[in-house]
Amino acid sequence: MPTDQTFVIVGASLAGAKAAETLRGEGFDGRVILIGAEAQRPYERPPLSKDYLRRETTDKPYVHDEGFYDENDIELRLSTQVESIDPSASQVVLAGGERIGFDRLLLTTGAEPRRLDVPGGDLDGILYLREIADSDAIADRIDAGGKLVTIGAGWIGAEVAASARTKGCDVTVLERSALPLERVLGPELGAIYRDIHADHGVKLLADTALESFEGSRAVESVRTADGRSIDADFVVVGVGVAPRTQLAEAAGLELRNGVVTTERLETSVPGIFAAGDVANALHPLYGEHIRIEHWANALNQGPAAAHNMLGQQAPYDKIPYFFSDQYDVGMEYAGYATEWDEVVFRGDVEAREFIAFWVTGGRVVAGMNVNVWDVIDQIQAIIRSGDMVDPVRLADQDVPLEELVPTVDEAERR
Ligand SMILES: Cc1cc2nc3c(=O)[nH]c(=O)nc-3n(C[C@H](O)[C@H](O)[C@H](O)COP(=O)(O)OP(=O)(O)OC[C@H]3O[C@@H](n4cnc5c(N)ncnc54)[C@H](O)[C@@H]3O)c2cc1C
Numbered sequence: 086m087p088t089d090q091t092f093v094i095v096g097a098s099l100a101g102a103k104a105a106e107t108l109r110g111e112g113f114d115g116r117v118i119l120i121g122a123e124a125q126r127p128y129e130r131p132p133l134s135k136d137y138l139r140r141e142t143t144d145k146p147y148v149h150d151e152g153f154y155d156e157n158d159i160e161l162r163l164s165t166q167v168e169s170i171d172p173s174a175s176q177v178v179l180a181g182g183e184r185i186g187f188d189r190l191l192l193t194t195g196a197e198p199r200r201l202d203v204p205g206g207d208l209d210g211i212l213y214l215r216e217i218a219d220s221d222a223i224a225d226r227i228d229a230g231g232k233l234v235t236i237g238a239g240w241i242g243a244e245v246a247a248s249a250r251t252k253g254c255d256v257t258v259l260e261r262s263a264l265p266l267e268r269v270l271g272p273e274l275g276a277i278y279r280d281i282h283a284d285h286g287v288k289l290l291a292d293t294a295l296e297s298f299e300g301s302r303a304v305e306s307v308r309t310a311d312g313r314s315i316d317a318d319f320v321v322v323g324v325g326v327a328p329r330t331q332l333a334e335a336a337g338l339e340l341r342n343g344v345v346t347t348e349r350l351e352t353s354v355p356g357i358f359a360a361g362d363v364a365n366a367l368h369p370l371y372g373e374h375i376r377i378e379h380w381a382n383a384l385n386q387g388p389a390a391a392h393n394m395l396g397q398q399a400p401y402d403k404i405p406y407f408f409s410d411q412y413d414v415g416m417e418y419a420g421y422a423t424e425w426d427e428v429v430f431r432g433d434v435e436a437r438e439f440i441a442f443w444v445t446g447g448r449v450v451a452g453m454n455v456n457v458w459d460v461i462d463q464i465q466a467i468i469r470s471g472d473m474v475d476p477v478r479l480a481d482q483d484v485p486l487e488e489l490v491p492t493v494d495e496a497e498r499r
Pocket of ligand 1: 098121131166167196363379381406
């Protein structure tokens with residue numbers, strides 16, 4: 086790559102920072118400009134609903150040391166909003182009008198919380214969680230104690246509920262579905278998470294829709310569609326995120342549930358790439374576009390995008406992976422299951438030390454280890470193999486997982 090090239094990354098996020106790191110690691114010695122709207126240098130978000138929220142650590146979860154960007158000659162421009170992209174001129178336009186030309190552009194603009202449009206939705210004390218400042222604000226409320234209602238029992242709602250409960254708050258969770266985390270995990274695992282929260286004293290109002298928030302200036306109660314009123318000193322809303330596609334849309338990039346990319350993470354405009362929460366990437370293993378809103382995807386797609394920006398052929402084919410920690414229950418999930426025939430359990434479900442496998446047509450499409458560790462590589466290998474599995478052997482703890490994974494020779498023969 087000639088040294089006079091400029092690669093611009095919009096979104097000083099995990100994906101953006103890892104892409105910049107990879108560009109330098111690969112020996113690219115042109116300009117690397119990493120632009121972010123937030124005041125903080127790139128950081129990781131998972132601790133914001135876990136140990137950082139509980140103030141078990143005051144360390145901010147930065148991706149890199151402060152000196153990293155200067156040392157690697159990465160021009161980090163924080164508190165800087167990119168207003169638009171001009172693809173025909175190959176320029177980005179900053180708030181204030183400055184234009185920066187690019188030879189390659191990477192969009193890592195991530196996602197933002199969906200906002201509730203209900204009566205009382207702008208009362209004081211109704212909080213959303215995405216950034217460090219949001220986590221600090223919620224931590225202040227948790228430390229003050231009192232009654233928390235979370236709207237939604239997805240990952241954010243469930244993790245905030247667990248953290249607040251651990252710190253002694255009275256917690257009610259309002260959920261439209263019958264079970265927490267049901268949309269992703271299905272009813273079998275949703276029921277396990279319902280019980281975990283119940284054991285810790287969280288009140289779950291399932292199958293319950295939100296009607297409004299009530300209070301004179303600050304929220305005082307949450308009204309449900311079936312007419313109940315729940316006292317609240319503060320509320321955390323976790324009803325999902327939406328990909329930040331405004332820039333891409335105005336620039337005419339193809340959109341469909343995020344910014345559509347090839348398996349090399351290139352968008353419909355050659356030379357412009359996308360990675361992380363915002364990217365709806367063609368996945369070679371699944372043969373369809375999937376958009377993943379998880380940490381590992383940002384961590385790994387950033388570098389993959391950087392390789393492709395450098396002209397390398399680096400299709401992104403990692404199996405989706407995420408993790409969650411609630412109370413003393415840690416889990417990892419690998420795979421992509423939108424429908425399945427059965428869930429096969431291996432281990433002790435009662436003791437919450439088990440692996441669950443989602444099986445479709447005799448093949449494992451996803452797996453989740455709960456308080457069982459060092460098995461995620463084997464789970465991913467089973468999924469990637471696409472082999473038929475015997476559910477009895479899958480469930481039998483005496484059959485080592487390795488025996489269910491095809492050997493390298495077998496895999497190569499396919
Ligand atoms: C509280 C919380 C807990 C989480 N916990 C987990 C977990 O346990 N496990 C897991 O797998 N995942 C978890 N996630 C999800 C994970 O953090 C995200 O998938 C990841 O942050 C996505 O990274 P990203 O690089 O795509 O973008 P983001 O982290 O969304 O960052 C995008 C950045 O781009 C900036 N930006 C956007 N538009 C512009 C613009 N026009 N100009 C300049 N800058 C712009 C934004 O300000 C932002 O800083 C959690 C997320 C949150 C919020």
